[in-house]
Amino acid sequence: MGRHVKSTLDNHLVKHTGEKPYMCDECGYSAFHKSDLSRHMRTHTGDKPYKCDQCDYSSAHKSALDRHLVVKHTGEKPYMCGECGHRTASKSRLSLHMRTHTGEKPYKCDQCDYSAAQKSSLDQHLSKHTGEKPYMCGECGHRTASKSRLSLHMRTHTGEKPYKCDQCDYSAAQKYNLDKHLAKHTGEKPYMCGECGHRTASKSRLSLHMRTHTGEKPYKCDQCDYSAAQKSSLDQHLSKHTGEKPYMCDECGYSAFHKSDLSRHMRTHTGDKPYKCDQCDYSSAHKSALDRHLVVKHTGEKPYMCGECGYRTAFKSYLSRHMRTHTGEKPYKCDQCDYSAVQKSSLDQHLSKHTGEKPYMCGECGHRTASKSRLSLHMRTHTAASKFTLSQHMRTHTGEKPYKCDQCDYSAVVKSNLDKHLRK
Structure with missing residues (x-):
């Protein structure tokens, strides 16, 4: 038997024995062949x-x-x-x-x-x-x-x-x-x-x-x-x-599972909005928000349709949430009581009632909250509360209702009322 043929056979036999004779002194890695090492x-x-x-x-x-x-x-x-x-x-x-x-x-x-x-x-x-x-x-x-x-x-x-x-x-x-x-x-x-x-x-x-x-x-x-x-x-x-959250914010003590989550969180302090729309002056702190904006405001495309009522949406995740209004499904269960929710964000907010944890803090006044969305709303009170209150007040005189339902002729003075209507 030639030397090359024998070496090939020897290499093959090692795979049956499981032997890995070549070991790395640095980390313990072992290999079948010297060339691999x-x-x-x-x-x-x-x-x-x-x-x-x-x-x-x-x-x-x-x-x-x-x-x-x-x-x-x-x-x-x-x-x-x-x-x-x-x-x-x-x-x-x-x-x-x-x-x-x-x-x-x-x-x-x-x-x-x-x-x-x-x-x-x-x-x-x-x-x-x-x-x-x-x-x-x-x-x-x-x-x-x-x-x-x-x-x-x-x-x-x-x-x-x-x-x-x-x-x-x-x-x-x-x-x-x-x-x-x-x-x-x-x-x-x-x-x-x-x-x-x-x-x-x-x-x-x-x-x-x-x-x-x-x-x-x-x-x-x-x-x-x-x-x-x-x-x-x-x-x-x-x-x-x-329970490990190794990434912590020096501003407010918020901690995160992932470095990317902390980076996003820091924008609540800096006000940085790096994601710019190339068709209007909209900008966002998060890419997902810009993606939503492009679809909703500029393309108008709504490829996902509900077979029950004809509701259309731009995003598959929105359709999944909408379908729960028909099925009554509440897949997000609390492991400490019998609460269940349609959306994960609602469960996360509920869980803070058990833990009492409020990891999100306002750098302006020290107000703490259990959810990032509530902190974002709170932050607006420092920059736009008076403007918002005045705008809302003026609508009571003018009768303006800028928030329109895309499925019926309902309209509302404030967005939260339209959101409640849409859930029905």
């Missing part, structure tokens, strides 16, 4: 030996450099999807893309009914059964189940943002964030849902969207029966079991 060590050393000869890009892995050369310099995308016209630089990426249309998930978990379109997703899932997290950050001790996640985590320490936009100064730590950003320049949304025609700029967003049709919730809580369609939702849920 050598590649792994670059996550600790930061070594990137594969250099692009056309720009300053470098990579720890040759495959990443090969992809970079095709995507950034040749621009060649010879492989095209016959379903939606999406083009890609490699045959393997086209095969992955086609699974968004076929729903094929060839990678099966041998311990539960989970299946995945990509092997990397299955590998990540398997760590949930084993609990194994062999990759450890040398800076803070954070452990992760996959090498790619460790690489992403390390950028929180280094500040590295290797994915650069070639049309503006935007850069990102993760490629999918750059892909989303680029869609803003091109307006391109190559990924289309075969069920409803919804289009999106990224494959990951299409995958998330498809779960609204399939009802799939692959992210399971190991402490209760909660499951979620998105990992971020599960992460947020898990913090409710631990």
Whole structure:
């Protein structure tokens, strides 16, 4: 038997024994092959030996450099999807893309009914059964189940943002964030849902969207029966079991599960509204509010319709809430009394009655409240109370009722009365 054939057989036999003889002294990671360990060590050393000869890009892995050369310099995308016209630089990426249309998930978990379109997703899932997290950050001790996640985590320490936009100064730590950003320049949304025609700029967003049709919730809580369609939702849920809120506001003592929540909260103090409408002078502290504004005020599109009463809305979530007026469903249950609510925000507000917690504080007068929405309302009393009161008062004389119902001829002097009417 030739030496090469024997070495290949030896490598294969290791997979049956489970032996991983090559171990990292830094974090305990072990590998089947010495070459795998050598590649792994670059996550600790930061070594990137594969250099692009056309720009300053470098990579720890040759495959990443090969992809970079095709995507950034040749621009060649010879492989095209016959379903939606999406083009890609490699045959393997086209095969992955086609699974968004076929729903094929060839990678099966041998311990539960989970299946995945990509092997990397299955590998990540398997760590949930084993609990194994062999990759450890040398800076803070954070452990992760996959090498790619460790690489992403390390950028929180280094500040590295290797994915650069070639049309503006935007850069990102993760490629999918750059892909989303680029869609803003091109307006391109190559990924289309075969069920409803919804289009999106990224494959990951299409995958998330498809779960609204399939009802799939692959992210399971190991402490209760909660499951979620998105990992971020599960992460947020898990913090409710631990009670940990590591991100705290220096202004008012508000604490949050996630850094992004704290960043949004800080805008209540600074008044910053970075999301600007390009068609009018509207601006918002939150992107979701700007998205709503664009649909409601400028496009007028309301693609979601209630089959019971013909009510139409611009957002699927609004239709889901509306349907509860017909079904009487109140899915948000209090675990301390028999209260239940139609909306999660109502349950959150109710829970503060049990805890007495009022984490939101006004920086002007020290007033505290249990919910962010109530703090926002309170803040307006400092900047616009007199103007609002005068406007409302004048309407009692003029008879003006600017808040119109889009389903009947009802109109109201104040928005809160229209909201109550709409709930009926």
